[in-house]
Amino acid sequence: MNEEGEARAAGTDRWVEALAWHHTLREAPAKDLTSGLARRWQHWYADAENQRIFDNVSRLLGDRRLYQHRNLPSREELEADQYDLSVSISEWRGRHRR
């Protein structure tokens, strides 16, 4: 993987990590919210880019009721979907516009 590819993968990993942290902080039973977890969380959140992404994830998840009008895609749309996650959606859309 070249540098650009590695950077993209790292960016996606941050989103995955942010989602996992959001789930843990919201849902974990109190007994699991240990000092060790606090230290890991504080260390992770101290990174400015992690913080930016986590705050956006939180905002989007907090606003989810505002998007409730969205329906599931149709079977035809799902069957025709060729996106394979290997590139960002922006890149994929760019390729398909050409």
Add this chain to the structure above:
Amino acid sequence: MKASDAGTKVEEPVADRLGSPGAMGNEVSPRPDRSRALTEIFDEYNASMVRFLAIRTGSAEDAKEILQEAYAKVLALDRPRTISLMAGYLWRTAVNLAMDRKRERAVRERLGRSAACVAEKGHLAAESTCEARETLAIVDRAIGKLPPRCAEAFVLHVLKGLKQEEVGRAMGISGEAVRKHVARLFEYIQCCLDATDATRRGL
């Protein structure tokens, strides 16, 4: 302070505000070394603590109140402790206060006072700024442009609140693949927001 979250930011070091007798209604007279330690803890951990509590309680206001109370309890400790122990005590106290707050809210809701309704109205009022509406419109447009499988993951996981494993079963993929779909879709939404920010700033 590292966090740039205006909605949840505490304006000044709590130790400073609690330093004067009677602040916040507490007769607390912290020793200077303890105040300094607490200021250090504040600088190091406050942003992540506020964020954690806001998510845990679902309310930025509750988060700030709980953290103030937790700081006051740490200041009132009768024996000196290391910063690490004080930070641990602060975390544990905040977790317990958040649990108490959640239980109180559940009781209020059972009594029909509809705390959730009040919170909802407050949230909508906060959202009624022009920039917030614009942000929502950008996100809405971005969601409309998602590849169908990502859109499916968004509806099931984000809107319907299904767990990733449940979404995986519904979509016929693994929980890990669901996480990747959700990560990609959030990445795209962020990309759309960043592009708008750059346009606003004339970049």
